[in-house]
Amino acid sequence: MTTIHDLPTPALVVHTRELTANLAAMAAARPAAELRPHVKAFKSTELAREIAARHHHHAFCCATLAEMEGMASSGLGDDLMLANETLDVERLGRLGAARDVRITVAVDSLETIEVARLAGVREVVIDVEVGLPRCGCPPAEAARLAEVATDRGLLVRGVMGYEGQCQDWTDPEKRRAEVERSMALLAEAHAEVGGDVVSAGGTGTHAINSLATEIQAGSYVLMDTHYSRLTDLPFRPALRVLATVISARAGAGGWYVADAGLKAFAMDHGDPSADIGHVFFCSDEHTTVSAEPELDVRVGDRVTFVPAHIDPTVAKHELLHLVEGEEIIDVWPVDLRGW
Amino acid sequence: MTTIHDLPTPALVVHTRELTANLAAMAAARPAAELRPHVKAFKSTELAREIAARHHHHAFCCATLAEMEGMASSGLGDDLMLANETLDVERLGRLGAARDVRITVAVDSLETIEVARLAGVREVVIDVEVGLPRCGCPPAEAARLAEVATDRGLLVRGVMGYEGQCQDWTDPEKRRAEVERSMALLAEAHAEVGGDVVSAGGTGTHAINSLATEIQAGSYVLMDTHYSRLTDLPFRPALRVLATVISARAGAGGWYVADAGLKAFAMDHGDPSADIGHVFFCSDEHTTVSAEPELDVRVGDRVTFVPAHIDPTVAKHELLHLVEGEEIIDVWPVDLRGW
Numbered sequence: 001m002t003t004i005h006d007l008p009t010p011a012l013v014v015h016t017r018e019l020t021a022n023l024a025a026m027a028a029a030r031p032a033a034e035l036r037p038h039v040k041a042f043k044s045t046e047l048a049r050e051i052a053a054r055h056h057h058h059a060f061c062c063a064t065l066a067e068m069e070g071m072a073s074s075g076l077g078d079d080l081m082l083a084n085e086t087l088d089v090e091r092l093g094r095l096g097a098a099r100d101v102r103i104t105v106a107v108d109s110l111e112t113i114e115v116a117r118l119a120g121v122r123e124v125v126i127d128v129e130v131g132l133p134r135c136g137c138p139p140a141e142a143a144r145l146a147e148v149a150t151d152r153g154l155l156v157r158g159v160m161g162y163e164g165q166c167q168d169w170t171d172p173e174k175r176r177a178e179v180e181r182s183m184a185l186l187a188e189a190h191a192e193v194g195g196d197v198v199s200a201g202g203t204g205t206h207a208i209n210s211l212a213t214e215i216q217a218g219s220y221v222l223m224d225t226h227y228s229r230l231t232d233l234p235f236r237p238a239l240r241v242l243a244t245v246i247s248a249r250a251g252a253g254g255w256y257v258a259d260a261g262l263k264a265f266a267m268d269h270g271d272p273s274a275d276i277g278h279v280f281f282c283s284d285e286h287t288t289v290s291a292e293p294e295l296d297v298r299v300g301d302r303v304t305f306v307p308a309h310i311d312p313t314v315a316k317h318e319l320l321h322l323v324e325g326e327e328i329i330d331v332w333p334v335d336l337r338g339w
Numbered sequence: 340m341t342t343i344h345d346l347p348t349p350a351l352v353v354h355t356r357e358l359t360a361n362l363a364a365m366a367a368a369r370p371a372a373e374l375r376p377h378v379k380a381f382k383s384t385e386l387a388r389e390i391a392a393r394h395h396h397h398a399f400c401c402a403t404l405a406e407m408e409g410m411a412s413s414g415l416g417d418d419l420m421l422a423n424e425t426l427d428v429e430r431l432g433r434l435g436a437a438r439d440v441r442i443t444v445a446v447d448s449l450e451t452i453e454v455a456r457l458a459g460v461r462e463v464v465i466d467v468e469v470g471l472p473r474c475g476c477p478p479a480e481a482a483r484l485a486e487v488a489t490d491r492g493l494l495v496r497g498v499m500g501y502e503g504q505c506q507d508w509t510d511p512e513k514r515r516a517e518v519e520r521s522m523a524l525l526a527e528a529h530a531e532v533g534g535d536v537v538s539a540g541g542t543g544t545h546a547i548n549s550l551a552t553e554i555q556a557g558s559y560v561l562m563d564t565h566y567s568r569l570t571d572l573p574f575r576p577a578l579r580v581l582a583t584v585i586s587a588r589a590g591a592g593g594w595y596v597a598d599a600g601l602k603a604f605a606m607d608h609g610d611p612s613a614d615i616g617h618v619f620f621c622s623d624e625h626t627t628v629s630a631e632p633e634l635d636v637r638v639g640d641r642v643t644f645v646p647a648h649i650d651p652t653v654a655k656h657e658l659l660h661l662v663e664g665e666e667i668i669d670v671w672p673v674d675l676r677g678w
Contacts, residue, residue, distance in 0.1 A: 008404075008427060010678055040623055063624045065347070084624060085585040086598075087639045088347060108586055111638040133619060133627050135586040135596050164622070246424040247447055247474040257474050259425070263654045264678075268606035268621065280472060282607065283503070284379055284650050285402045285423060288472050299450040300426045311623050315602045316655065318677055338657055339349055339603075 003326045004302060009244045010260035012317045012334075013304070014222065016324055018238035025234040026220050027055035029207050034214060036061045036081065036199060039336060041218025041311045043067065044320055045074040046332035051221070052076065061199070061216050062336075065091045068103070070336045077101030081199065083160060083216055085112045085127065085135050092119035104197075106160050108137040110148060117152045124149055125160045125197055128189045130182035132164040139185045143192035158195030161186035162216065167204035172232045176208045183211040204230055224310040226269040240304040241265060241272065241313070242321075243287070248299050254291035258303050261285040265305065266312035272305040279305075342665045343641055348583045349599035351656045351673075352643070353561065355663055357577035364573040365559050366394035368546050373553060375400045375420065375538060378675060380557025380650045382406065383659055384413040385671035390560070391415065400538070400555050401675075404430045407442070409675040416440030420538065422499060422555055424451045424466065424474050431458035443536075445499050447476040449487060456491045463488055464499045464536055467528045469521035471503040478524045482531035497534030500525035501555065506543035511571045515547045522550040543569055563649040565608040578659075579643040580604060580611065580652070582626070587638050593630035597642050600624040604644065605651035611644040618644075 004013060026035060037051050040063040048071065052058050059079035062068045068082055072095060081104040086092055095103050096119045106127040107113045116124050126146050129136030137145055146156045166178035183200065190198055201215035204227065209215060219227050222239040243260035258274070262282040265272045271279040276297050277290035287305065291297070307313035314320070315337055322330040343352060365374060376390050379402040387410065391397050398418035401407045407421055411434060420443040425431055434442050435458045445466040446452045455463050465485050468475030476484055485495045502521035508514040522539065529537050529550075540554035543566065548554060558566050561578040582599035597613070601621040604611045610618040615636050616629040626644065630636070646652035653659070654676055661669040 008430065008678060084598075085596075087583050087585060091347065109638050112585070129588075133588075133594050134622065134625050138588075244426050246426060246451070249468075249472075249477075255472050257424075259423075262605070262607045263651045266601070266606070267651075268601045283473065286473050299448050312602045312606075339347060 002328045004242055004323060004328065005326070007242060007321060007328070009242055009302070010264040011242045011321055012314065012319065013240050013242050013321045013323045015238050015240070016322050016329065018236045019221065022220055022223065022235045022238055023051060023055055026206065026217065027057070030215050032056040033059060036214040036216050037221070038063070038083070038216050038218030039067050039071060040064070041314070042221050043314055043334045043336035044332045045070055045076060045335055047221065047320065048076050049074070059214065064339050065095070066339050067336045068095055072098055072101045080104070081125070082106060083199070087111065087115055089115050089118045092116070092121060096120035096122070104157055106135070107145065107149060108135055113145065113149050113152060113154065116154055121154070123155045123157050125157050125199060126189065126193050128159050128161040128186055130161040130163055130185045131178070132162060134164065136161060139189040142189035146193040156193060156195050158197030158199070159186060159190045159193050160199040161189070162200060162202065163205060163209070164202065167202045168226060168230065169204070170229050175205065179205050179209050183209060187211055203227055203233065203235070219310050222310050222314070224313070225273050225306050225308050237306045239310060239314070240306060243303050243305065245297055245299050245301045245303055248291070248297065250291055252293070255280060256289045256291055256297055258287045258289060259285060260305060261287055264316060265307050266309040266316070268312065269308035272307045274303060274305050276303050341667045343581055343662060343667065344665070346581060346660060346667070348581055348641070349603040350581045350660055351653065351658065352579050352581050352660045352662045354577050354579070355661050355668065357575045358560065361559055361562065361574045361577055362390060362394055365545065365556065366396070369554050371395040372398060375553040375555050376560070377402070377422070377555050377557030378406050378410060379403070380653070381560050382653055382673045382675035383671045384409055384415060384674055386560065386659065387415050388413070398553065403678050404434070405678050406675045407434055411437055411440045419443070420464070421445060422538070426450065426454055428454050428457045431455070431460060435459035435461070443496055445474070446484065446488060447474055452484065452488050452491060452493065455493055460493070462494045462496050464496050464538060465528065465532050467498050467500040467525055469500040469502055469524045470517070471501060473503065475500060478528040481528035485532040495532060495534050497536030497538070498525060498529045498532050499538040500528070501539060501541065502544060502548070503541065506541045507565060507569065508543070509568050514543065518544050518548050522548060526550055542566055542572065542574070558649050561649050561653070563608070563652070564612050564645050564647050576645045578649060578653070579645060582642050582644065584636055584638050584640045584642055587630070587636065589630055591632070594619060595628045595630055595636055597626045597628060598624060599644060600626055603655060604646050605648040605655070607651065608647035611646045613642060613644050615642050
């Protein structure tokens with residue numbers, strides 16, 4: 001039996017019970033085609049395959065060409081959406097030319113429409129900005145872009161609009177009001193553009209976005225401390241960063257040092273949380289944690305951390321170790337890293 | 340001729356003029372054996388090889404076993420120090436058994452001394468905590484640990500003590516005073532421990548740490564915006580993250596979106612700096628930058644960012660593209676990633 005004590009650290013471990021429960025909870029809220037899982041959150045084709053097999057979510061979305069390429073070459077290309085803009089005609093062209101793969105690309109400008117056409121992509125969605133200052137055209141321009149895309153021979157499947165500005169709002173009522181405001185803009189654009197796809201939403205709004213025909217969510221799969229502040233969500237943290245205590249200063253005012261630092265954790269949402277004490281700070285390869293007098297922690301002990309932000313944490317690692325208790329029951333490569 | 344316009348983005352580019360100047364400036368201050376370059380900052384054996392060839396720094400230090408293994412197997416093992424504690428007897432044992440490689444390991448506890456002994460490592464330094472609550476024994480315990488290590492058949496080369504708490508202090512006088520305070524503690528420990536190595540310092544203190552026989556510095560090679568706040572340092576940012584403008588909302592109050600986000604930048608020291616405007620925010624694969632009216636930026640243009648923290652930024656990428664102007668003159672793998 002291989003256990004977490006056999007792993008070199010730092011390492012990612014995924015608790016299968018929480019993973020299974022998270023997938024089931026989302027499938028209950030958004031069954032089958034009502035969910036387009038976002039692979040950017042876990043970057044593993046093995047995990048995507050499980051999601052498709054267990055809950056019949058066969059359409060996925062991606063943030064990068066590397067994710068699109070990896071999903072396509074792993075036989076998970078039933079309906080892949082690049083929920084992002086790209087100017088890379090060459091790589092998009094190879095995807096567009098692939099057999100047995102359905103590719104849809106988000107476009108929000110004349111330039112990105114031209115890239116889709118040159119790449120031989122057949123289907124697009126018009127990406128509409130609905131409150132997050134990022135990609136997406138102004139709602140009033142969606143109709144014109146759809147017309148241009150159609151003129152260029154592209155099939156416009158519908159619209160996409162990500163209400164990212166409120167995904168992490170802890171007050172459910174404020175979040176709901178902002179979703180409604182954003183989706184009113186997207187509905188307006190959709191009425192002009194047409195098509196049967198309204199792709200929107202995320203983990204924080206999956207249950208309250210009633211406009212979207214499909215929700216783009218990924219963080220629900222493994223969760224993190226940031227999304228866990230939203231107490232109305234039915235998902236629980238399933239991923240830990242496993243580390244080893246490499247130095248200890250026991251006693252009052254003391255600390256432990258674990259061998260996982262800011263190269264092993266995403267830091268954009270703050271420090272990770274530790275199971276043995278309060279995190280003082282992270283440096284490249286270390287996290288210093290307070291020594292709590294009631295815990296007997298020794299040099300060589302294994303400790304675990306829950307990251308503050310899941311997507312970029314997973315992107316720093318090569319493997320997901322599936323565990324039941326301390327036993328490792330499977331290992332899935334994080335094969336969709338990079339760009 | 341291959342140029343930056345041929346690269347898929349995001350990508351790391353290294354400006355050779357600034358790189359060359361940084362290496363020379365450090366070698367002038369800390370020639371040859373007075374510097375032990377820290378590979379954690381750039382994670383590339385090709386770059387380490389250049390540093391050794393150009394400036395005769397043949398002793399390196401590493402933060403991880405993966406860095407030690409990569410350096411050893413690339414013929415850069417003249418004098419490798421693991422400037423960190425490890426409990427991994429198996430991997431350390433393979434390093435200890437390697438021929439033509441000199442391995443020194445930091446120890447700060449009975450446990451880490453025992454691991455070094457079991458792994459067949461021959462040489463250690465006693466790691467002393469001198470003000471940063473991280474690894475290292477209290478100064479008063481250094482002598483006892485050195486005695487135990489010697490009893491176990493290990494050669495104690497000396498002491499190591501990292502004054503990391505003040506590396507980034509912008510006031511040179513305060514920084515100097517703190518270095519003196521820290522190094523007084525290390526000198527005390529060294530007097531008890533003996534040996535000819537006093538390994539300490541970093542980019543921020545390389546010129547003012549007069550106790551260290553060798554400075555452990557790495558960030559000086561490529562630099563970042565955080566260290567650039569220290570105006571007394573002679574190093575300049577040599578690395579950029581290259582991105583493509585994938586979406587644009589020109590005009591007053593407008594913004595551009597680049598295809599490099601918080602998976603491409605280390606975020607622990609804050610947002611990167613852009614050459615086209617003020618950074619509003621980073622998300623996974625995007626950075627939104629203000630549209631400055633005087634700049635004519637178009638969708639498809641290349642933009643560059645200087646990261647806030649160099650070490651963890653490099654660790655997110657696979658390649659360093661060496662450039663002169665816009666021409667790519669060499670490509671070095673970031674082959675020391677992971678653990």
